Amino acid sequence: EPEVTQTPSHQVTQMGQEVILRCVPISNHLYFYWYRQILGQKVEFLVSFYNNEISEKSEIFDDQFSVERPDGSNFTLKIRSTKLEDSAMYFCASRGTRIRAGQYFGPGTRLTVT
Amino acid sequence: AQTVTQSQPEMSVQEAETVTLSCTYDTSESNYYLFWYKQPPSRQMILVIRQEAYKQQNATENRFSVNFQKAAKSFSLKISDSQLGDTAMYFCAFMKRPQTGANNLFFGTGTRLTVIP
Secondary structure, eight states, X not given: OOOOEEEXXXXXXXXXXXXXXXXXXXXXXXXXXXXXXXXXXXXXXXXXXXXXXXXXXXXXXXXTEEEEOOSSSOEEEEESSOOGGGOEEEEXXXXXXXXXXOOEEOXXXXXXXX | OOEEEOXXXXXXXXXXOOEEEOOEEEOSOSSEEEEEEEEOTTOXXXXXXXXXXXXXXXXXXXXXXXXXXXXXXXXXXXXXXXXXXXXXXXXXXXXXXXXXXXXXXXXXXXXXXXXXX
16 A cells, blocks of 8 residues: 655754655645644644645745745655754645545654754 | 534543444534544544435444434444454544535544453
């Protein structure tokens, strides 16, 4: 069964550094998402992406965040200058045209900002 | 805005028994989807079951079934014949039926389920 993959599985970075989290969505999917989950809290929506542009974004997704689909397969989340509170699990998800199939999630990248 | 509430932070069930996890939501939308996702200790989110709001019939997937009460805005998950592998965090999620664009999921705070041998 096709799956969403994410790299790296764990990233440790120092405050103020830039990080790029990478995702490879399922190949025939058209809608892409980033969510984050701070330890012990609920999963929160960050941004959705469709047709090579941001479709929707949450209040969390401020100017420090950006997303890109640099080629036909990768979908990246960049945090320009990380803060301690950016420490979280970041999940990528993708969806095809069949809405009822739901979103398929990747295994997540654990980001630790020190 | 959509909100999803899961009022049971933790639950436990004996192996082979049945357990029901509660979820309520608030929305002004008439067309939407509801989902239950499972997050085992490995942390990967796995779709368990889905329900379209326009369908009156409750969804069923093997040992998993839902009780969808649209008027009450309630969407509970029943797990029958619980297995040790069901131990996980369970999230209820809501999605508007998209007209255009991607439409995101709104998650509840989760219920941690432990299946006791």
